[in-house]
Amino acid sequence: MITQIKNTMTAGKATRLRRLLDSAQVEFLMEAHNGVSARIVERCGFKGIWASGLAISTQYGVRDSNEASWTQVVDMLEFMSDVTGIPILLDGDTGYGNFNNMRRLVKKLEQRGIGGVAIEDKQFPKLNSFIDGERQPLADIDEFCGKIKAGKDSQDDPDFCVIARVEALIAGWGMNEALKRAEAYHAAGADAVLIHSKLPRADEILDFTREWACRCPVVIVPTKYYSTPTDVFRRAGISVVIWANHMIRAAVAAMERIGQEIQRAESVTNVEDRIAPVEHLFALQGADELTAAQRRYLKPRGAETRAIVLAASRGSALRELTRDRPKVMLPIGGKPLLARLVDEFKRQGIRHTAVVAGYKAEAIPPGGINIRLNAHHESTGELVSLACAEDDFSDDLLITYGDLLFRSYILRDLLDTPGGIVVTVDSQLTGAGISGSSDYAYCSRPDDRALFREDVRLVHMTSQPDSARGRPSGRWIGMMLARGPGVQSLREALADLRQRPDFDRLGLPDLLNDLIENNQPVHVHYINGHWLDVNTLDDLDRAGHFTQGSRGP
Ligand code: SPV
Ligand code: MG
Numbered sequence: 001m002i003t004q005i006k007n008t009m010t011a012g013k014a015t016r017l018r019r020l021l022d023s024a025q026v027e028f029l030m031e032a033h034n035g036v037s038a039r040i041v042e043r044c045g046f047k048g049i050w051a052s053g054l055a056i057s058t059q060y061g062v063r064d065s066n067e068a069s070w071t072q073v074v075d076m077l078e079f080m081s082d083v084t085g086i087p088i089l090l091d092g093d094t095g096y097g098n099f100n101n102m103r104r105l106v107k108k109l110e111q112r113g114i115g116g117v118a119i120e121d122k123q124f125p126k127l128n129s130f131i132d133g134e135r136q137p138l139a140d141i142d143e144f145c146g147k148i149k150a151g152k153d154s155q156d157d158p159d160f161c162v163i164a165r166v167e168a169l170i171a172g173w174g175m176n177e178a179l180k181r182a183e184a185y186h187a188a189g190a191d192a193v194l195i196h197s198k199l200p201r202a203d204e205i206l207d208f209t210r211e212w213a214c215r216c217p218v219v220i221v222p223t224k225y226y227s228t229p230t231d232v233f234r235r236a237g238i239s240v241v242i243w244a245n246h247m248i249r250a251a252v253a254a255m256e257r258i259g260q261e262i263q264r265a266e267s268v269t270n271v272e273d274r275i276a277p278v279e280h281l282f283a284l285q286g287a288d289e290l291t292a293a294q295r296r297y298l299k300p301r302g303a304e305t306r307a308i309v310l311a312a313s314r315g316s317a318l319r320e321l322t323r324d325r326p327k328v329m330l331p332i333g334g335k336p337l338l339a340r341l342v343d344e345f346k347r348q349g350i351r352h353t354a355v356v357a358g359y360k361a362e363a364i365p366p367g368g369i370n371i372r373l374n375a376h377h378e379s380t381g382e383l384v385s386l387a388c389a390e391d392d393f394s395d396d397l398l399i400t401y402g403d404l405l406f407r408s409y410i411l412r413d414l415l416d417t418p419g420g421i422v423v424t425v426d427s428q429l430t431g432a433g434i435s436g437s438s439d440y441a442y443c444s445r446p447d448d449r450a451l452f453r454e455d456v457r458l459v460h461m462t463s464q465p466d467s468a469r470g471r472p473s474g475r476w477i478g479m480m481l482a483r484g485p486g487v488q489s490l491r492e493a494l495a496d497l498r499q500r501p502d503f504d505r506l507g508l509p510d511l512l513n514d515l516i517e518n519n520q521p522v523h524v525h526y527i528n529g530h531w532l533d534v535n536t537l538d539d540l541d542r543a544g545h546f547t548q549g550s551r552g553p
Contacts, residue, residue: 014159017087017115020048021161021192021217026234029089029242033059037247038080038088039284046086048115048240051077053091054128055248066125070096070105078112083286087115089161091244093126094139095119099150106154106162116161118194118219119147121168121181129170130198130224136171141181145188152189163219164190169197169204179211192217192239202228209236305350305415305481306394309341310508311402312358312377312385317536325363327534328355328402333547337403337534340547342369345398348411354392355402356385382507387494397487399508401478405546406531414479419523420486421515423458427474427526439509440465443473447526458522461509473524476509477531489520 020027030046032038033055041049056076057064073090081088090109095102095117102119109117120126121139129136139147144164151162164185168178182193195208195218202225209218217239222228233241258271315327322330328338342353354370358377370392374385386399398415414424427447444457465472482490493514497503512522534543 013081013087013113013115014110014157014161017048017089017161018159018191020087021163021219021239023239026230026238027240029240031055031242031244031247032080032088033248034076035079035083036284037251038084041247042084042086043284048086049080049084049088050242050244051080051088051090051114052244052248053093053126055245056091058248058252064126064128066093066096070101074105074108074112077109077114081113088113089163089242090114090117092117092119094122094124095147095151097124098143099147102147102151103154106151106160110156110160115159116163116191117151118163118165119144119151120165120194120196121185122171129167129196136167138167138171138173141184144181145184148185148188148190161191162189163192163194164188165194165196167196169195169208175204175207175211178208182208182212183215186216190216192219194219194221194242196221198224200227201225202232206232206236209238304394305348305396305398306352306354306392307345307350307398307400308386308389308392309338309353309355309400309402310382310385311338311355311364312361312374314359315403315535318534318540319537321537321540322359324360326357326359326361326402329360329363330534330540332405332534332540332543335547337405337543338364338369341400341402341404344406344408344411347408348415350398352392352394354389356388358385376504380504383494383497383511384504386508386511387498390491390494393487393491395484395487397482397490399480399482401533403534404478404531405534405543406477406479410477410527410531411479413527414481414525417481417523417525419455419521420482420484420489421512421520422481422523422525423512424477424479424525424527425458425474426477426529426531428529429472429474439463439476439478439507440472441474441476441524442466442469443524446473447528449528456524456526458512458516458524460516461512463509474526476512477527478508478533480508480512486520489515489518493518493520 027047029048029050030041030044031050031052032041033052038049054064056073057068060068062068077088077090092105096105105117121144123137123139127136148162148164166178166181168174168181178195182195185193193216195205197204202222205220205225212218214237219240219242220233220238221242221244223244258275261271262268311326311328313327315322318327329336332340338355345353354372355364356372356374357364358374361371361373364371372388374380374388376384410424414422425441425443440462442459444459460469461476493511497506497510497514515522532539532542532546534540
């Protein structure tokens with residue numbers, strides 16, 4: 001129901017209601033009492049809605065005696081109008097007061113895209129016409145005519161409809177009084193008259209229409225004379241028939257039946273197939289539109305991102321510690337590196353992780369991840385491992401080394417950085433805790449720590465500082481992102497490099513350099529510390545502190 005049809009359709013609603021009144025054939029309005037019932041009425045194919053006072057009172061659980069305030073009614077109308085494109089005619093009771101209240105009512109209804117209002121010539125607070133009708137005092141004719149005029153004078157849209165409801169037959173004042181009042185209200189500017197009857201047959205309605213002779217459109221509410229064939233109304237020249245309370249009565253009957261059944265059975269099994277599936281509720285709410293809007297406005301961070309972790313190496317500098325398991329299975333603060341990594345992914349909404357294993361692959365528990373095997377891990381490098389996971393490539397792809405520890409914001413910010421291919425570069429080149437193995441990044445701009453969302457490009461990556469290129473801009477931490485066309489470029493670069501005789505020895509930096517050489521932009525996401533990779537026993541010691549949060553690298 002969030003489909004804000006209102007804005008586009010509001011302008012025409014009063015006009016469309018007027019067309020129904022003026023139509024040469026009989027037209028129908030169906031009652032609705034809240035957003036969902038209004039939506040259903042429209043989906044059933046009705047051309048207009050009757051916002052019934054009885055039904056709106058009932059859904060609030062109060063009596064149809066102006067116990068719900070007029071603003072509560074108008075608030076409900078807003079929900080109804082927001083979710084529908086067909087016009088709404090409000091059952092405005094007596095106009096909720098005198099001429100002045102009527103003026104304000106019309107203004108507020110127009111603001112909410114309501115097509116028109118019917119007011120009845122009774123006194124505030126009104127009572128439903130089917131309760132004690134003959135003891136219901138009618139309004140003074142002149143006072144009511146003033147209210148009609150006040151309403152008509154207040155409308156901005158010339159097509160907004162004010163319908164005068166004649167209650168003389170309900171109150172037992174007879175046909176002459178009904179006709180006299182209808183004539184006065186018509187002369188005061190009413191766009192139609194609603195003649196109401198509580199008899200089980202349509203006789204007095206038909207008498208009225210005969211006498212009235214189409215001086216202006218006639219609206220009827222055949223709640224009590226419901227068995228009258230519609231053709232009778234057609235032949236009588238009725239403009240609009242209002243089915244005034246059938247949605248709320250249907251809802252009440254269904255709720256009572258189902259509620260009692262569930263209460264008796266202490267189970268919902270039997271009713272499940274006879275009630276609306278929750279998917280139907282979503283459809284009525286317009287859930288599809290929201291899903292489409294989310295796609296448009298809210299690309300969920302990491303929602304479709306898949307991760308590939310390169311974890312084939314032993315980590316031989318760690319000696320005995322990696323005798324029976326790969327480096328990624330080393331516990332840091334009691335939890336293996338790989339499990340920490342996967343937890344970080346999950347924190348950012350990445351639920352699919354493929355791990356390329358090699359050395360002691362069997363030591364990696366398969367739970368929650370896909371394990372790919374680089375059977376030649378001893379003689380091959382990172383690109384061969386990456387190629388083992390090519391089937392796991394998705395449109396949003398995170399590739400990391402398996403021995404990384406980092407603060408959560410680093411991955412979060414990488415996922416937020418625009419670009420087809422993005423690498424995370426630590427601009428800190430020296431300092432405590434910086435370990436030996438590094439991929440040096442030369443970038444289009446150094447990190448002056450004031451760059452914010454500025455596009456910095458990777459120019460080249462080397463495994464040793466390259467004096468010919470000057471001072472490196474930073475160190476790549478072994479984390480990169482590829483999305484959309486970037487993934488395609490990545491595939492092409494991989495295919496390109498596969499042709500090289502030394503492919504087996506190539507690493508991810510070679511892939512990045514190949515992309516750059518082929519004019520594929522590689523964007524840089526700068527960080528400053530707050531990560532480490534685990535290559536040596538010293539790193540392992542630092543990692544323990546890092547995870548305790550006592551000391552960052
Ligand atoms: C309503 O629907 O609230 C009406 C019509 O006023 S009736 O209840 O038939 O009077
Ligand atoms: Mg009513």
